[in-house]
Amino acid sequence: MGILEVKGVNKRFGGLQALGDVNLSVAENTVHAIIGPNGAGKSTLLNCLVGKLIPDTGSVMFNGQSVLGRKPFEINQMGISRVFQTPEIFGDLTVLENVMIPCFAKRDGAFRMHAIEGVQNERQIMEKALAMLDDLNMADKRNMHSASLSRGDKRRLEMAMCLVQEPQLLLLDEPTAGMARADTNNTIDLLKEIKEKRDITMCIIEHDMHVVFSLADRITVLAQGTPLVEDSPENIKGNPKVREAYLGETA
Amino acid sequence: MDAILVQILNGLDKGSAYALIALGLTLIFGTLGVVNFAHGALFMIGAFCAVTLQRILNLSYETVDPDKTDFLGQPLKVKTPYVESWFGPDVGAAIIDWSVPLAILFAIPVMLIFGFVMERGLIKHFYKRPHADQILVTFGLAIVLQEIIKANFGANPIQTPAPEMLSGVATLMDGVVYPVWRIVYFCFAALIIGGVFAFLQFTTFGMVVRAGMADRETVGLLGIDIDRRFTIMFGLAAAVAGLAGVMYGPINAPNYHMGMDFLVLSFVVVVVGGMGSLPGAVLAGFVLGILESFASTTWATTTIPGINQIIIYLVAIIILLTRPRGLMGRAGVMED
Amino acid sequence: MNVKPDFSKGKNLAETAPAYLSVWDIHAYYGESYIVQGVSFNVHEGEILALLGRNGAGKTSTLRAIARLDDPQITHGEVWLDHQPLHLKNSHQASQLGIGLVPEDRRIIPGLTVEENLQLAQIAPPIGWSIERLYELFPRLGERRKQEGVTLSGGEQQMLAIARALARDIKVLLLDEPYEGLAPVIVDEIEKTLRLIKEQGITTVIVEQNAVRALELADRSVILDTGSVVFDGAAAEVLGNEELRAEYLAI
Amino acid sequence: MFGLDKKDLTLLLVVALLTLLAPFILNPFPTGSGLAQFNAGYPDLMQRFVIFGIFAIGFNILFGLTGYLSFGHAAFLGVGSYSAVWMFKLLSMNIIPAIVLSVIIAGLFALVIGYVSLRRSGIYFSILTLAFAQMSFALAYSVLTPITNGETGLQLTLDDPRILGASATADGSIPVTNLFGLEMRSAVNMALGPWNFTFSAGYYVCAVVMLLAFYLAIRIFRSPFGMMLRAIKSNQNRLNYTGLNSRPYTLAAFVISGMYAGLAGGLMASMDPLAGAERMQWTASGEVVLMTILGGAGTLIGPVLGAGMIKYFENIFSKINDNVLHGWFAWMPDGIEDLTVTLIHPFIGKGWHLTLGILFMLVVIFLPGGLVEGGQRIMRLFRRRKATEDDQTKAKQPAE
Amino acid sequence: FTNEPTGSSVTLGFNVPQTGPYADEGADELRAYELAVEHLNGGGDGGMLGTFSSKVLDGTGIMGKKVQYVSGDTQTKSDAARASAKSMIEKDGAIMITGGSSSGVAVAVQGLCQEAGVIFMAGLTHSNDTTGKDKKANGFRHFFNAYMSGAALAPVLEKLYGNDRRAYHLTADYTWGWTQQESIAAATEALGWETVENVLTPLAQTDFSSYIAPVLNAGADVLVLNHYGGNMVNSLTNAVQFGLREKQVNGKNFEIVVPLYSELMAKGAGANIKGIVGSQNWDWKLENERGDKYAGSNAFVKSFGEKYGFPPSQAAQTCYAQTLLYADAVQRAGSFNPCAVAEAMEDFEFDGLGNGPTTYRGADHQCFKDVLVVRGAENPSDEYNLVEIVEVTPVEQVTYAPDHPMFAGGALGSCNAGA
Ligand SMILES: Nc1ncnc2c1ncn2[C@@H]1O[C@H](COP(=O)(O)OP(=O)(O)OP(=O)(O)O)[C@@H](O)[C@H]1O
Ligand SMILES: Nc1ncnc2c1ncn2[C@@H]1O[C@H](COP(=O)(O)OP(=O)(O)OP(=O)(O)O)[C@@H](O)[C@H]1O
Ligand SMILES: [Mg+2]
Numbered sequence A: 001m002g003i004l005e006v007k008g009v010n011k012r013f014g015g016l017q018a019l020g021d022v023n024l025s026v027a028e029n030t031v032h033a034i035i036g037p038n039g040a041g042k043s044t045l046l047n048c049l050v051g052k053l054i055p056d057t058g059s060v061m062f063n064g065q066s067v068l069g070r071k072p073f074e075i076n077q078m079g080i081s082r083v084f085q086t087p088e089i090f091g092d093l094t095v096l097e098n099v100m101i102p103c104f105a106k107r108d109g110a111f112r113m114h115a116i117e118g119v120q121n122e123r124q125i126m127e128k129a130l131a132m133l134d135d136l137n138m139a140d141k142r143n144m145h146s147a148s149l150s151r152g153d154k155r156r157l158e159m160a161m162c163l164v165q166e167p168q169l170l171l172l173d174e175p176t177a178g179m180a181r182a183d184t185n186n187t188i189d190l191l192k193e194i195k196e197k198r199d200i201t202m203c204i205i206e207h208d209m210h211v212v213f214s215l216a217d218r219i220t221v222l223a224q225g226t227p228l229v230e231d232s233p234e235n236i237k238g239n240p241k242v243r244e245a246y247l248g249e250t251a
Numbered sequence B: 001m002d003a004i005l006v007q008i009l010n011g012l013d014k015g016s017a018y019a020l021i022a023l024g025l026t027l028i029f030g031t032l033g034v035v036n037f038a039h040g041a042l043f044m045i046g047a048f049c050a051v052t053l054q055r056i057l058n059l060s061y062e063t064v065d066p067d068k069t070d071f072l073g074q075p076l077k078v079k080t081p082y083v084e085s086w087f088g089p090d091v092g093a094a095i096i097d098w099s100v101p102l103a104i105l106f107a108i109p110v111m112l113i114f115g116f117v118m119e120r121g122l123i124k125h126f127y128k129r130p131h132a133d134q135i136l137v138t139f140g141l142a143i144v145l146q147e148i149i150k151a152n153f154g155a156n157p158i159q160t161p162a163p164e165m166l167s168g169v170a171t172l173m174d175g176v177v178y179p180v181w182r183i184v185y186f187c188f189a190a191l192i193i194g195g196v197f198a199f200l201q202f203t204t205f206g207m208v209v210r211a212g213m214a215d216r217e218t219v220g221l222l223g224i225d226i227d228r229r230f231t232i233m234f235g236l237a238a239a240v241a242g243l244a245g246v247m248y249g250p251i252n253a254p255n256y257h258m259g260m261d262f263l264v265l266s267f268v269v270v271v272v273g274g275m276g277s278l279p280g281a282v283l284a285g286f287v288l289g290i291l292e293s294f295a296s297t298t299w300a301t302t303t304i305p306g307i308n309q310i311i312i313y314l315v316a317i318i319i320l321l322t323r324p325r326g327l328m329g330r331a332g333v334m335e336d
Numbered sequence C: 001m002n003v004k005p006d007f008s009k010g011k012n013l014a015e016t017a018p019a020y021l022s023v024w025d026i027h028a029y030y031g032e033s034y035i036v037q038g039v040s041f042n043v044h045e046g047e048i049l050a051l052l053g054r055n056g057a058g059k060t061s062t063l064r065a066i067a068r069l070d071d072p073q074i075t076h077g078e079v080w081l082d083h084q085p086l087h088l089k090n091s092h093q094a095s096q097l098g099i100g101l102v103p104e105d106r107r108i109i110p111g112l113t114v115e116e117n118l119q120l121a122q123i124a125p126p127i128g129w130s131i132e133r134l135y136e137l138f139p140r141l142g143e144r145r146k147q148e149g150v151t152l153s154g155g156e157q158q159m160l161a162i163a164r165a166l167a168r169d170i171k172v173l174l175l176d177e178p179y180e181g182l183a184p185v186i187v188d189e190i191e192k193t194l195r196l197i198k199e200q201g202i203t204t205v206i207v208e209q210n211a212v213r214a215l216e217l218a219d220r221s222v223i224l225d226t227g228s229v230v231f232d233g234a235a236a237e238v239l240g241n242e243e244l245r246a247e248y249l250a251i
Numbered sequence D: 001m002f003g004l005d006k007k008d009l010t011l012l013l014v015v016a017l018l019t020l021l022a023p024f025i026l027n028p029f030p031t032g033s034g035l036a037q038f039n040a041g042y043p044d045l046m047q048r049f050v051i052f053g054i055f056a057i058g059f060n061i062l063f064g065l066t067g068y069l070s071f072g073h074a075a076f077l078g079v080g081s082y083s084a085v086w087m088f089k090l091l092s093m094n095i096i097p098a099i100v101l102s103v104i105i106a107g108l109f110a111l112v113i114g115y116v117s118l119r120r121s122g123i124y125f126s127i128l129t130l131a132f133a134q135m136s137f138a139l140a141y142s143v144l145t146p147i148t149n150g151e152t153g154l155q156l157t158l159d160d161p162r163i164l165g166a167s168a169t170a171d172g173s174i175p176v177t178n179l180f181g182l183e184m185r186s187a188v189n190m191a192l193g194p195w196n197f198t199f200s201a202g203y204y205v206c207a208v209v210m211l212l213a214f215y216l217a218i219r220i221f222r223s224p225f226g227m228m229l230r231a232i233k234s235n236q237n238r239l240n241y242t243g244l245n246s247r248p249y250t251l252a253a254f255v256i257s258g259m260y261a262g263l264a265g266g267l268m269a270s271m272d273p274l275a276g277a278e279r280m281q282w283t284a285s286g287e288v289v290l291m292t293i294l295g296g297a298g299t300l301i302g303p304v305l306g307a308g309m310i311k312y313f314e315n316i317f318s319k320i321n322d323n324v325l326h327g328w329f330a331w332m333p334d335g336i337e338d339l340t341v342t343l344i345h346p347f348i349g350k351g352w353h354l355t356l357g358i359l360f361m362l363v364v365i366f367l368p369g370g371l372v373e374g375g376q377r378i379m380r381l382f383r384r385r386k387a388t389e390d391d392q393t394k395a396k397q398p399a400e
Numbered sequence E: 001f002t003n004e005p006t007g008s009s010v011t012l013g014f015n016v017p018q019t020g021p022y023a024d025e026g027a028d029e030l031r032a033y034e035l036a037v038e039h040l041n042g043g044g045d046g047g048m049l050g051t052f053s054s055k056v057l058d059g060t061g062i063m064g065k066k067v068q069y070v071s072g073d074t075q076t077k078s079d080a081a082r083a084s085a086k087s088m089i090e091k092d093g094a095i096m097i098t099g100g101s102s103s104g105v106a107v108a109v110q111g112l113c114q115e116a117g118v119i120f121m122a123g124l125t126h127s128n129d130t131t132g133k134d135k136k137a138n139g140f141r142h143f144f145n146a147y148m149s150g151a152a153l154a155p156v157l158e159k160l161y162g163n164d165r166r167a168y169h170l171t172a173d174y175t176w177g178w179t180q181q182e183s184i185a186a187a188t189e190a191l192g193w194e195t196v197e198n199v200l201t202p203l204a205q206t207d208f209s210s211y212i213a214p215v216l217n218a219g220a221d222v223l224v225l226n227h228y229g230g231n232m233v234n235s236l237t238n239a240v241q242f243g244l245r246e247k248q249v250n251g252k253n254f255e256i257v258v259p260l261y262s263e264l265m266a267k268g269a270g271a272n273i274k275g276i277v278g279s280q281n282w283d284w285k286l287e288n289e290r291g292d293k294y295a296g297s298n299a300f301v302k303s304f305g306e307k308y309g310f311p312p313s314q315a316a317q318t319c320y321a322q323t324l325l326y327a328d329a330v331q332r333a334g335s336f337n338p339c340a341v342a343e344a345m346e347d348f349e350f351d352g353l354g355n356g357p358t359t360y361r362g363a364d365h366q367c368f369k370d371v372l373v374v375r376g377a378e379n380p381s382d383e384y385n386l387v388e389i390v391e392v393t394p395v396e397q398v399t400y401a402p403d404h405p406m407f408a409g410g411a412l413g414s415c416n417a418g419a
């Protein structure tokens, strides 16, 4: 029984069957990669997990509780965080503030005014956020406007925002797309380190096979909305069907 | 039954005014992303084109009539319009009588040029500024235009009557009569709306502008001078607003604040129609026009007192709460 | 490394421009931030140039500056294409002079079908390949001609973006990360297309994070770092130069 | 001090000083002089400055922080005024209960309208709030006349019940609003040479309330709550996927700013016990939007400046007539005098709208950040000049 | 008392709409005020000072003090009007406030003046409430009111259209509209007319088509438009558009009545106004057509016309008269103290201000005088002759008891002299 159980999920967009009967089980404390051709439905699947989309049929269980029908913020409070394909950060706020906001949320998600207290009074939260930034080597940028960060830094910041919440399940949608090789390698190292340090499960979508094979414990190949195979990285690499449909001669 | 029919006609008529203004507003908003609070002023300027033409046609020379006296007891000066002396009293009077339809010809170039100048001179610089700044600058412009008109024409309404031939009532059915000019207005609105739609739908200009609405930069990358087309678009929107104003004159006498009277309403119409949607704006115009007409019947006002006062806003609230982006709005337009 | 063309004496001397596309010492800003800090390079007719560098090095900004988009703003420097001063033009004029940019995120226009996206490219002169010929090159687009462009899968969108550039009579094709987010099979396919395009005699500048693939394709390479050129030479030279690869490309 | 950092504290103290000395600052011209027309230091206008300042500060908490542009805020001001006047009619002429009630009622009203309107964002939200306000206005003007007294506006009368207090004074007039006996209308005049300064009790009450409101606004801006609101403006989508429900925060901001508006309305009624329906019309809502943008949205002091600017034009420019102009330019030769007056004529008196419109355009074209940006530019210029002066003096110093 | 004039001059506050739909009316009022000030200070030809029955004013200002004035903009909004009036009182030291062209504003400013302790001389305000339930000891109205319109119109309507009529009312949905509708309905019902329907129309309405259309089928043969200003111009225009004027119902010609008329409205309504009956406080042709009883009219028209080039409106006349009446009352009282002035004004009988013999009734501070019934001219000889006088209803017929139910509620209170 995995921490995340997806059963029989279907999703149609008009005439297009984006997801057809997807079953997926992600075991605790593993990295599960989802790969597949463009338009296979990978992002759609992720959207169903975080409440951005509601599947037509099927069930999504997280830790034995159903995710469906909950609002995005409720799902997040259950312990699922997501890093988007294009960085979603608070561009008008400083880097430090960006990381503090999820900390306020973390407390239990309840509405709190704090209308009179000064931010500096919330010392322990600030310190926690700073520590997180330190972990990601971004402490020196803490007072920068986050909109003016470079794309890689934005992605790192977004990861910090997700990690500071200490989620049980971290979803990453093409975290290294368009990232320079050096940064890609840094990111791989970072994710590995995090996985060692904390009890965390990760679900990662990626087209860069270097990333996939460095990180994944298990790989699901999605094609035209349905899982083609699910196997260990080694077996996937050798699978002729996957080579033909997805990897091409590169792998 | 007849009463219902007449109210539907009234609704269509009101709706065509709303739809025409909202159409122009959406053209500017949808293409250029500019919240144009001066749009009502454009409508008003259109109406005053008709007033101006009427004044020009009525330019007169004075002769003294010794038999009559004016209010101070002096001999009365009788005015004869030049057109009457040039073309003879009959033709001259007919020209004056037809001043509103003639004003269409006058208003088209005036409004186009006005729109071009406004876009090139002012709006152009506000494409990238926040909507709040656009509101402030266009509101300021609206006030300025309004005050200029007021300084020249006064605050009192000025009649611009329809030609004699088109000003009576038409019997549509047994017992159902309706003012001819209102029918003309409706047809005119339908023509303009149809024309704008056809222009945008069936010419490449339309395709380019639709593309420009979605992504200015990429359209520029394809070698298309989108700025020029946007300027044309602004001129077109101004002309649509202006023509709506010219033709509205005979229905209600133009005054300098008629634009402000329509402004808020036309924004409501555009938003209820859904931001960025031309058909939505037109549909919302007609829906609200018809509902407003029905809400003002005695039956409605006795059932719910005051319903006629609030119907448009009430319907707007209901529509916006049930349909997140108005009737036909596109996602992501002005939602943040 | 670079010879400054002597543009100072007017039109005739413009013919002294040493290359087909000459970029001379351009400096460009996004508002207050100084991003392109004096970039110069030459591209000769018919060759493929790979423009490489880390994230935030200014590659996209350089391409956008050449294509004369509103942002970033060039404050200094000159760009000449086939004896025409691009730096004095705006984006649609540059396009009419023969610049074809395939932007970073493809920028397929929403609301328009595949065919309309192509028609749009053929409104302003000069017109290049006919739409039928493009469908021959990309049969997948021909099959989907009535489909709305943005509903295409990522790879097809990339094809459409390239086709849209070719629909105009371009002299230089600027490609910004054509492989990003694409499945490996599709990457292979696009690479084939680029070779085909080169055979047609079109000059190409390609920006790509997948440096090895880009270098294999390219004749020459320019490497950028923090907005200025740090290397300009043959592509093979980069592949052979360990130091360069490690320092700027991390491969 | 007060839990503020140094910069904010300086700002607060400067504002406090300016408001307390306003009767002097706003009356720079001797009473008899021609320019006395430009004096704004009389009680009613000073009260208006600070009351609309409060209104705009509150509006800015919503608009400046969350980016939600409400086009119906005047409704809360109107509701506040009506509540206060009813309190005067029924309970007592003391302004405290009236203001408390107006804040509460406006808050409740905002809660209901905000709850519904905040289901949508962007322009859709703006139009929802506009629709609610216009409905309130239309109903107040007509159907609800028994409560609002319609067109005429709700006024005090000689036969109001007034449980704690007399219906009428001994000499048969309506009692005056007061703060535990301190009458709002009372004022002290001080003549200093040709100058005449008026210190009005009402103004100082308003000023103190405004300073409290301003202080509270600073605290809100700098609090975690304020940060959360800015996060909402910046990227609501991200906030949702961060486990925060943005609705309670926006609603809280909406209600707080509604209460500010109610406070302004209550104060307005306390200074002048009348409540008219026009206070709820869209033009009134638009006015506070303009005040905020004109001053500088999202800045602390901007909205107050914007409010002052618009009210100044409305009250001072509208009162300048040709007669006054002739008075000013009487020293010129007749022909030139007439010409000057003719040239200025369109912009004053009944043309004050024109001047205001031109001002809006000039400010927004040349000062994108509003009046505050204007101030900043001047400061920068000043600093730069000082810096270069310093450089020069340094350069002149011989090296030792 | 408040703003006691200490120097050699006295300041009056003219608070008129300078922006908004009534700006033109406000401009005309302001012209009249300026003229009045000129005459009070001994300038010009003296205007109605020469015909005024009271002779205490001698062209040396008021009580020897030169008259100065300040002007402000009411914007036809109670709030703005009060702000403007307050600034006149607090900043400019105005001792009397006058002006306005709507009842809402008049009532609001009247209340303010009562509280502040200055005299308010109402401008154009027609609602019964101004001197009815909202009357104030410091406020005075020269203009006629809705009740008087009804009382004056009724006999003429009977004469013109008979006493077997079915009337359909369209009424502006606010207090002035209601009081006028109530007054006209009462007066016409007394004739035997039937009120078929009373439909309230929103203030902001610009297109009245959906209110006019049902009239066609309601079996009514008279339409009463209880609208003013732009509302009236539009509703009348729409009614004419729908062919109501040419219509025959029950074998009778369909008729339209506009109880409150003004020259500016007639101008705005253009040809639509032809033949439409209504009432007015005064008309510039009054003395010419109805003789010496209305002395003063011609003198006023002459000085106004010579100064501004066109004849004055009824609003101008009422404002001019109010200024003179105030000055006269001060002069007679020998003091600027509002209480003394009010006492001098109360039950004052005068003549020669254009309206014939007039009384300022002490009980409610309302002037009683003849009321004009007018009709839109069929063939105006010039743009100033848009209305023709049908009848002048004598004062006795329009007088009512101070405790008439339409004016009940509210109390005058006692005069307030302020600080
Ligand atoms: N909102 C939507 N409306 C209609 N079709 C959609 C929508 N979202 C996705 N699709 C379609 O569903 C299919 C799956 O899309 P999805 O984004 O999940 O692909 P993906 O596997 O993430 O591909 P990529 O690797 O290119 O990101 C695609 O064909 C896409 O066009
Ligand atoms: N619109 C913008 N406003 C301000 N700064 C910008 C903007 N766009 C890019 N930048 C900044 O310019 C710098 C260079 O950006 P550019 O997009 O040219 O880099 P790149 O080399 O294309 O990087 P990548 O490989 O990540 O695409 C980056 O630091 C980025 O933060
Ligand atoms: Mg995807």
Ligand SMILES: [Mg+2]
Pocket: C059, C060, C061, C104, C176
């Ligand atoms: Mg890039």
